Every structure is written in structure tokens, then in C-alpha cells.
Amino acid sequence: MKKRALLLTLSFLLAFVFTGGYQVLAATAKENYEWYCTQCHGLKGTGDGPNARPSKYGIKQPDMSVTPRNHTSPKDMNKLSDEDIRLAIKDGGKAVSKSALMPPFGKTLTEKEIDELVKYLRKLCKCKGKE
Numbered sequence: 001m002k003k004r005a006l007l008l009t010l011s012f013l014l015a016f017v018f019t020g021g022y023q024v025l026a027a028t029a030k031e032n033y034e035w036y037c038t039q040c041h042g043l044k045g046t047g048d049g050p051n052a053r054p055s056k057y058g059i060k061q062p063d064m065s066v067t068p069r070n071h072t073s074p075k076d077m078n079k080l081s082d083e084d085i086r087l088a089i090k091d092g093g094k095a096v097s098k099s100a101l102m103p104p105f106g107k108t109l110t111e112k113e114i115d116e117l118v119k120y121l122r123k124l125c126k127c128k129g130k131e
């Protein structure tokens with residue numbers, strides 16, 4: 001009897017996974033940003049997270065040699081098109097001839113999550129970007 005209950009639970013779980021039910025649990029762009037980006041780009045997106053500016057947080061480590069983009073600066077973010085941003089997030093800084101200190105997230109985030117992050121960054125800078 002116990003075995004049958006277990007099998008039943010398992011098949012429900014598998015159906016849940018294969019039908020994409022877990023997508024309900026997908027993270028929002030803000031959650032992804034806070035989880036994956038803020039350690040360098042800062043909680044507010046100003047480019048001074050603890051990994052980039054440890055000295056600011058009282059950590060005795062050298063600051064990052066390249067400053068992570070300030071996502072709240074319309075001046076900086078207007079230099080980039082949505083496609084530039086998408087590529088930087090997906091394939092990393094190197095893909096857009098910038099520092100490899102900006103890591104690639106193409107294997108961590110889905111295309112949809114990346115597209116939503118692009119929109120989220122546009123909200124942070126309150127800017128439309130390069131056409």
C-alpha cells in the first residue's frame with residue numbers, strides 16, 4: 001500500500017515537472033537581479049556591490065579593477081541598445097568587447113528571464129536606450 005502511494009506521488013511530481021508546472025515558481029526579474037547581479041552591481045544597481053567595492057563595506061580586499069555598470073545612470077545606459085544589454089547578460093562582458101569580469105548568464109537564466117531583466121534594467125535607468 002505504502003509503495004503505491006509513493007509511486008502515485010512520484011508520478012504526480014514527474015507530471016508537474018514535464019508539463020512545466022514549475023514555471024509557476026519562476027523568479028521575477030527583480031528576484032533574479034537581487035540574486036545574481038547585486039553582489040557586483042549593488043542592491044540599487046549603482047555599480048557598487050560588495051564584490052566590486054569591498055572597501056565600502058569594510059572588507060579588506062582590493063576593489064574590482066573595472067567598475068560594474070551603473071544601471072541607474074541614463075547617461076551610461078543610453079549608450080546601449082536592448083540587444084547590447086541582452087548579449088552582455090547572455091554571453092558576458094567579453095561578448096560585447098567589455099571586461100570579462102561581467103560573467104555570462106546564458107546557461108543560468110532562460111531567454112525569457114534575460115528579456116525580462118533587460119526590461120528591468122530599463123526601469124532602473126528610466127531610459128529607453130540606443131535605438
Ligand code: HEC
Pocket residue numbers: 032033036037038039040041051064066067068069080084085088089093096097098099100101102103105117
Ligand atoms: C562578478 C561581478 C558581476 C556580476 C555578478 C554581474 N555583473 Fe554586470 N558587469 C560587471 C562589470 C565589471 C561590468 C563592466 C564591464 C565593463 O565596463 O567593461 C558589468 C557590465 C554590465 C552591463 C553593461 C555591459 C555593456 O556593454 O556596457 C550590463 C547590462 C550588466 N553588467 C548586467 C548584469 C546583469 C543583469 C547581471 C545579473 C544577471 C550582472 N550584470 C551580473 C560585473 C558583474
